[in-house]
Amino acid sequence: PPVLAIVGRPNVGKSALVNRILGRREAVVEDKPGITRDRVSYRADWNGRPFTLVDTGGWEHDALGIDASVAQQAEIAVDLSDAVLFVVDALVGATASDERVVKMLRGSGKPVLLVANKIDDAHLEPEAHALWSLGLGEPHPVSALHGRGVADLLDAAMKVLPEKSAVADDEFTGPRRVALIGRPNVGKSSLLNKATGTNRAVVNELAGTTRDPIDEQVEIAGRIWRFVDTAGIRKRMHRVEGADFYASLRTAAALERSEVAVVLFDVSDEISEADIRIVQLALDSGRALVLAFNKWDILNDERRIYLEKEIERDLAHVDWAPRVNISAATGRHLEKLVPALELALESWDTRIPTGKLNAFLQELQASTPHPIRGGKQPRILFGTQAASRPPKFVLFATGFIEAGYRRFIIRKLRETYGFEGSPIEIGVRVRE
C-alpha cells in the first residue's frame, strides 16, 4: 500500500493524530518531547483503502537539537513515503524550524498536506488560515485530540496518495530485495560502488523521485538484485550527535522494504555492540539473513583467530545464517554473495506440507517427548505451517510447550529441512 508519513516538530500533536487515524482509543499521547516509540510504521485504512502510516513522532531523540531532528526526520520521511502530512501547531504558528522543513518539503516533489492542528473549535479557524503563508497550499484545520476535521484531512490525503506506492511494494515481485546494512564505515557504500562499477549494472533508478532514487538494481554474477534504500547508504549520515539513532531508523525502514538482509561487518575491527544491535534489527524484521565479513584483504592471522572467537561468542544465535568473507575494496568473493542470498531466500520461502510436518512432529516426539511437568506431559497433536517469509509454524498441543522444547523443535527443523539463512517462528495453541 502507499505510504503516508507524518512529520512535524515535537509537541505539535503528531502522536495524537496517529492515534486518531489508527482509531486507537487509548491515545498514547504524552505531552513531553523526546519520547521514543519503537514502531516505524502501521497499517491503516480509510474508507476501505489501505495505506501505511509512518509515525516519525517516535524518531525524536534527546541527543539531537530539535532543528536537526525535525529536518532529518522530515528528510527520511520524504524518502520513504508517497505523501507527507506536515503538522503545525496552529496556536503557536510556524516557527523558524518549521520554515526550514517546509523548504525541503517543497523541493521534494512529493505531495505535502499542511495540517493545522489544535483547532479544537470553529472560532479558532483563523489561526489555521494564517498558515497559508507557508506556501504549502491550503491548511487543513484539525483537532487531533477531538477528531475534528480529521475525516476531511484523510479524504484529502487519499486524493494525493497514489494507487500504487512508488516506495513500498509488499508483494515483493520482480528482482529480490536486499537490505545492505551495517554500522558506519563497515563498507556498505564501497560494496555498492564495487557492485555497480564492475558489474554490467542495470542501475536503473527506482522508486523515490527520478531525481532522487532510493533503490538500485544491480546485476551480480548473472542475476539482478534490487538493493533497497541505497539512497540511505550513498547519502551517508552527517556526523552529528544521534546519527546512530537515525542510522538505526533508516536500517529498520530498509529492512521493512527488503526480503533479505546482508549484515556487513568490518573484520579489521572488533564485533561491537552496534554490530549486534544491527543483527537484532534484522532478526526482529523477520527477513532472511546473510552475514558478510568485509575488508578480508586487511585481515592478519592474529586478528583472524580473534575474529573466529568473536563470531562464536557474539553470533552464536545466528549460526544458521550463511557467511561470506569478502573485500569490497578488491572485489574478492563478491560473487559468493549470490549463492548465499539465494540459499537464504529459498529457506525464507520454504513451505513444508502439512503431512510431512506432522510426520516430522510425531517422530520427534516419539524419540524425545516433552518433559513431564506437574505430572502431565504436554503433547503436540497437530502442526501446520501458517506462513512463509519467514516460515511460521503453529502447533496445537494438549498443554504449555516450554521454551526449551520449542527451541529443540526449531533446531530439529533446521537439521531436517535446512532453513539456512531464515528465521523460524513457532506459535503454540493449547487445546483443552
Ligand code: GDP
Ligand atoms: P559505509 O559507511 O558502511 O558505507 O562504509 P564505506 O564504504 O564508506 O567504507 C568505510 C571505509 O572503509 C572507507 O575508507 C573504505 O575505503 C574502506 N573500505 C571499505 N571496504 C573495504 C575493504 O574491503 N577493504 C579495505 N581495506 N577497506 C575497505
